[in-house]
Amino acid sequence: MxxxxxxxxxxxxxxxxxxxxxxxxxxxxxxxxxxxxxxxxxxxxxxxxxxxxxxxxxxxxxxxxxxxxxxxxxxxxxxxxxxxxxxxxxxxxxxxxxxxxxxxxxxxxxxxxxxxxxxxxxxxxxxxxxxxxxxxxxxxxxxxxxxxxxxxVDFDLPTFDEIMAVLDEMISINEQSGRIQILLTGEEKERLAKAALGLTLSEAENAFARAMVEDGKLDIADVEVILEEKEQIIKKTGILEFVRSDLRLEDVGGLENLKRWLTKRNKSWLDSARKYGLPAPKGVLITGVPGCGKSLISKSISSMWQLPLLRLDMGKIFSGIVGSSEENMRKAIKTAEAISPSILWIDEIEKGFSGIGSNGDSGTSSRIFGQFLTWMQEKTSPVFVIATANNISSLPPELMRKGRFDEIFFVDLPTKRERKEILRVHCNKRLKDHEVVGEFQLTDDVLDHLASICEGFVGAEIEQLVIDALFEAYAENRPVRLEDFEKAITNTVPLSVTQAEQIRAIRHWANVRAVTATPREDLEDYVGRQGDASAYAPPSFDNKGDDIRLKRGGRTIDF
Missing domain, CATH: 3.40.50.300 (P-loop containing nucleotide triphosphate hydrolases)
Structure with a gap:
């Protein structure tokens, strides 16, 4: 409040x-x-x-x-x-x-x-x-x-000023006793108090006290202690899931345009943003080809922004008791606001809001959708909504107009530069033992070669090919070789071949409605032979010849 x-x-x-x-x-x-x-x-x-x-x-x-x-x-x-x-x-x-x-x-x-x-x-x-x-x-x-x-009469949870007063009092008492080190700048103290929004004064005081006694000091790292206290609130709702993630943006290969957009909005819920007259960002809708990192980047935002990440399962919203679905949505929204600033993640949102207006559920879906739309439009609490969707064409158009989300991003098949980065991330993540690495060297030339021959692979498929290559070496109890990666690529038929029509439809939708998550400098045209899985190229959307160029989806706006 x-x-x-x-x-x-x-x-x-x-x-x-x-x-x-x-x-x-x-x-x-x-x-x-x-x-x-x-x-x-x-x-x-x-x-x-x-x-x-x-x-x-x-x-x-x-x-x-x-x-x-x-x-x-x-x-x-x-x-x-x-x-x-x-x-x-x-x-x-x-x-x-x-x-x-x-x-x-x-x-x-x-x-x-x-x-x-x-x-x-x-x-x-x-x-x-x-x-x-x-x-x-x-x-x-x-x-x-x-x-x-x-x-x-509505009575909201403690304000920032009330929590800051409690924190200042506790810091003053401990500074006089000298038992606890206070290692906070003015901005860090503000972030710590902001992190405690959504707790009662008693809960906030307990969280600060626990943070002090755990290591004998109070610093910005103690935001994690505050988030753990908030996790207790989430567990009691039964509708939202508190997602703890140590993923960083650096752990997500590619998607630099989306990363820049998110980085610019870090700390935008702090008082320092008010000097520029900036409101807290509403949220972002991420659509695109399945397996290209939409869920992964959603989890990484929590670590970068140091905010609690709440996952809303639409299946838990729609319960069997008449009237309880609407109450579940109200409860989920109220909980997200109570612990704000927070991030509300709705994965595969189309599964919850597709088919709006059908008579199969007596209008329950429409009422819940209306609740969500009204809240998205009018919310003042700093709750950042991340919605991901694979089949966005099934979503109602009202959800995607300006004012609901700040931006709609399209995540396409990774470019060559992005594939190199994804390969680098997953290889560095797993190739740590010297006996496993052996003489194999992850040079730029090796990454360039592998990225070229796995053209058309999504991020999840690239991760799996790294795992498959390691299984080849593990089965023979030897160090990994370049041939293991090449074999794993040869044995994989990518999603760009098996779901050609779906990708074509998604790209067609995104061309005018969404911004590409890949920056302009990384974009490239794919050249390959239509229908030839061994070429590892995305499927042709043009039937005029074997050699084709494929237009990518999403407007190329740089952030």
């Missing part, structure tokens, strides 16, 4: 109290924070004109005044409500965990309590003294009997 949102919440609460709304409901885990807000509003004469005493009811203590003194034996809910009805002073009564009497979560509602709440309405509204009742609970339980009488 930005500082502006915090002020709006305070102003909204003040207006509701002034307007004598009888029942308010605030869903939160943070009782101390919400009580602090309520007290600050209720006792501010400039905000509400008539200051009010704040009384707190708990089933364990009954009703307590502002000094923590008991008002009598009012632990039973009906007795507590009778006390409120008869109270003759301006007051705000906070009922903590009163949801247990309202039903839900497998419990039946207490109909006497609900009836009493309805009976009190007219008295509270007409009382000579302003009285407001505020329900606070970690859960939103609202019986239909009271839906017209209770007003819901």
């Amino acid at each position: 930005a500082i502006g949102n915090q002020r709006r919440t305070k102003t909204l609460l003040a207006n509701l109290l002034k307007a004598r709304f009888p029942y308010l409901y605030i869903q939160t885990w943070e009782e101390d924070r919400v009580l602090s807000l309520i007290r600050s509003v209720a006792q501010d004469a400039e905000l509400i004109k008539t200051p009010r005493e704040v009384l707190i009811w708990r089933i364990t203590t009954g009703i307590l005044d502002g000094n923590g003194q008991s008002k009598g034996d009012y632990k039973q809910p009906l007795k507590a409500l009778e006390f409120i009805e008869k109270y003759d002073k301006p007051c705000v009564v906070v009922l903590q965990d009163f949801h247990v009497y309202l039903g839900g979560q497998g419990r039946l509602p207490d109909f006497q309590v609900i009836r009493k709440l309805r009976d009190m309405l007219s008295h509270i509204k007409q009382s000579a003294y302003p009285i407001n009742v505020i329900f606070t609970s970690p859960f939103m339980i609202l019986p239909e009997d009271l839906q017209k009488d209770i007003t819901i």
Whole structure:
């Protein structure tokens, strides 16, 4: 919650109290924070004109005044409500965990309590003294009997300023004791506090304390500790998956155009970006030939940006219970926003949103799609959405218009320069043992030769040919040879041959709708013989002759 949102919440609460709304409901885990807000509003004469005493009811203590003194034996809910009805002073009564009497979560509602709440309405509204009742609970339980009488007040998680205040206080205390080394610049401290957004104040304090005691210091590397605390939140949802990845952009061969675009947007959620009037980026849609690194680069962004990566499984959204699919999508979005700044990764998005408008699911897909579109258009929380798709033509056109995603990138078959880089990455990753390497040298000439003869291979096929070559050497218990790589290439029929029609359709779509992930300097025309798998060239899209040139998909814009 930005500082502006915090002020709006305070102003909204003040207006509701002034307007004598009888029942308010605030869903939160943070009782101390919400009580602090309520007290600050209720006792501010400039905000509400008539200051009010704040009384707190708990089933364990009954009703307590502002000094923590008991008002009598009012632990039973009906007795507590009778006390409120008869109270003759301006007051705000906070009922903590009163949801247990309202039903839900497998419990039946207490109909006497609900009836009493309805009976009190007219008295509270007409009382000579302003009285407001505020329900606070970690859960939103609202019986239909009271839906017209209770007003819901949103209470967001701690702001950046609140978390920064906690961090500053902890740093000040430890600097005085001298037990913990504080190795943070101003920007690094800001990034650490930003990383803790989405945690409660208690959770943030615990995360900072854990980071300090683990190695006796607090530095930028402790962002990982914060992410581990956020992982606990994700595990409890059951819908999102927290993906931990140590992949770097350098581990992804090629796609330099896309890499530059992403690198320029690193740290764009920090306050330093506000000087340029920049908003947090919305997201990117990556489409293209299967196996060319779309999922791989999605995972690498998390490491570069040092943000939590959440994978949304559309299959878990569409559950069998009527109405629960929409609730699952709301829950997933709310969770992603709660731990923002974060990255929300939707792999193969076309499988979740294809066939929109069909009658097979009674409109569930359309409603969920509408939810997602509205959120993408209007979201203000720094949640960066990465969506990948193989068959993008099946996606609704509304998803791809400007305003949803910042850019649409097309990942084509790798160029020769990209194939060399992919080969280099996978060979260096595996060829580390001297006995396995032997006399084999990964020179530029060797890479150039292998990249030439594996023309038309996607990145996943190049990785597999490296593995196959190593299996050849392993089976004979000898060092790897160049011939092993050549044999693996010869034995592979690439995707560009087996799925020629699909690649043609994807490229045709991308020519005017997407930006190529490969930079202009890496682009090249492929020359090969049509239909000849041994040439390892992409299939011909031109039937005029055996020797053809293949036009690649995607607009050549450099970033």
